[in-house]
Amino acid sequence: MDNGFKAPADTKANRDAARLLLTRDGVEPERAKAVASWALNDEFWRTNIRSFSKFREKFETLEAQMQRPQRGSGPMTFDEQRNRANNDLFMEIAESAAGGEVWSVDSWNRQIAQ
Known part of the structure; x- marks a missing residue:
């Protein structure tokens, strides 16, 4: 996805965070992909999630906000x-x-x- 930022570095820390999210945290790949897609399209989170380690750390918060009902026709700032x-x-x-x-x-x- 082209969101105006460079892709995260392929580092051991990012690979470990991705592996732990899927194995230790038990998050299914499709669920992680849906939350990541939402976060990359969110005005606030796309600038604050710059690594997979941060994504894993904030995963529950991101998912909760993604599932929160929105008022109006589109997401409000x-x-x-x-x-x-x-x-x-x-x-x-x-x-x-x-x-x-x-x-x-x-x-x-x-x-x-x-």
């Missing part, structure tokens, strides 16, 4: 997720504080004046 959570929280607070109506400039001014 961390900033998009944070903004959506903040907006949702703001709306909940605004609705409860304003008696069901969303804050506006007028309601904000009434709150300050009290």
